[in-house]
Amino acid sequence: MASDEFEIIRRHFNQEGLAFAKQGVTLGIGDDCALLSADPLQQFAISMDLLQEGVHFLPGADPFLLGQRTLLVNLSDLAAMGAEPLCFTLALSLPKADENWLERFTAGLAVVAQAHDCPLVGGDLTATHSEHGAITLCVQVHGQRPVDAGMTRSGASAGDLVYVTGTLGDAAAGLSVLKGSSPQDLPVSHAEALVSAFYQPESRVKFGMALRGLASAAIDISDGLASDLEHILRGSTVGASINTETLPMSDAFRAMISESARLSLALGGGDDYELCFTVARERVQELEQQLLATDTTATCIGRIESGHGPIHWLRNGKEIALNVQGYNHFSTQKETQQQTQERQ
Ligand code: ADP
Ligand code: MG
Numbered sequence: 001m002a003s004d005e006f007e008i009i010r011r012h013f014n015q016e017g018l019a020f021a022k023q024g025v026t027l028g029i030g031d032d033c034a035l036l037s038a039d040p041l042q043q044f045a046i047s048m049d050l051l052q053e054g055v056h057f058l059p060g061a062d063p064f065l066l067g068q069r070t071l072l073v074n075l076s077d078l079a080a081m082g083a084e085p086l087c088f089t090l091a092l093s094l095p096k097a098d099e100n101w102l103e104r105f106t107a108g109l110a111v112v113a114q115a116h117d118c119p120l121v122g123g124d125l126t127a128t129h130s131e132h133g134a135i136t137l138c139v140q141v142h143g144q145r146p147v148d149a150g151m152t153r154s155g156a157s158a159g160d161l162v163y164v165t166g167t168l169g170d171a172a173a174g175l176s177v178l179k180g181s182s183p184q185d186l187p188v189s190h191a192e193a194l195v196s197a198f199y200q201p202e203s204r205v206k207f208g209m210a211l212r213g214l215a216s217a218a219i220d221i222s223d224g225l226a227s228d229l230e231h232i233l234r235g236s237t238v239g240a241s242i243n244t245e246t247l248p249m250s251d252a253f254r255a256m257i258s259e260s261a262r263l264s265l266a267l268g269g270g271d272d273y274e275l276c277f278t279v280a281r282e283r284v285q286e287l288e289q290q291l292l293a294t295d296t297t298a299t300c301i302g303r304i305e306s307g308h309g310p311i312h313w314l315r316n317g318k319e320i321a322l323n324v325q326g327y328n329h330f331s332t333q334k335e336t337q338q339q340t341q342e343r344q
Pocket of ligand 1: 009013014028029030031032033090091092120121122123124125
């Protein structure tokens with residue numbers, strides 16, 4: 001049964017599983033604005049991500065998985081700033097009011113919203129003019145963090161160690177699986193793990209909070225490590241040397257991607273939503289304690305060098321030439337992804 005805008009909001013968005021009560025949210029969905037009561041000792045952390053069919057996800061994507069991904073990629077930004085999720089808003093532009101799609105999409109959202117105690121407090125809904133228009137999803141998350149949490153892109157100093165959580169390239173490999181380009185002998189469990197890395201990126205929110213005041217700089221990896229680490233280097237006016245043989249890659253990734261293509265995808269594939277962060281050498285023990293306490297894996301992949309400059313890519317201590325391009329929506333280059341040319 002087709003519903004009108006307000007019926008959709010009432011039935012699908014203003015539902016218990018999504019628009020639940022939370023301390024700090026004085027008024028949620030239903031009025032012109034949501035009302036939040038700010039904790040005077042904390043600062044707000046606000047971030048927004050736009051996901052468009054055909055650009056960020058494949059047409060016909062499973063709405064339940066898409067709902068999870070839509071919120072998870074936003075929470076990843078909070079993680080990178082050490083913020084605790086408070087609530088989120090959601091804007092959608094849809095070609096049609098498909099009840100089944102809405103039900104599954106909001107069920108996916110609700111799973112993540114509940115897992116992170118981050119209720120939906122408002123939003124907007126429009127119909128695209130064309131029946132064949134692309135779905136556009138936009139979430140804004142609101143979080144809070146202590147004023148001295150640090151973790152901006154500008155705090156890295158020479159001598160700091162560079163770390164990355166989890167493994168790299170899995171989501172990009174998962175997208176290839178979804179596009180049907182897996183090798184025939186790829187075990188189903190590996191294919192499933194890679195697809196799940198794309199739709200359900202590991203949330204690093206707890207670990208991000210554990211890095212408050214400990215990481216000198218941090219960023220979440222959305223466009224690929226090479227491109228995102230560069231943001232820290234530029235922000236902090238430093239350089240970095242990265243040991244490529246230490247880059248963490250999963251067994252599923254190695255089974256899916258041929259050796260010659262691995263570095264390219266791990267560094268430039270994007271959609272990892274892992275955290276890349278820097279820590280002063282003398283605080284590595286504290287870091288190890290926080291990794292244990294939050295059950296997180298992170299790998300030291302290199303160190304920060306003085307003076308802003310390009311990343312030095314090393315293999316077994318020797319510099320190698322790499323040209324890795326992360327995802328860039330308005331790049332003037334025709335192909336922005338996976339442009340690694342390795343010359344030894
Ligand atoms: P307004 O016209 O005042 O902007 P709307 O009529 O668009 O408000 O929305 C009514 C209420 O429903 C508002 O509280 C709004 O935040 C909420 N809302 C609208 N769309 C969504 C959505 N997709 N998800 C959550 N809440 C929504
Ligand atoms: Mg209004």
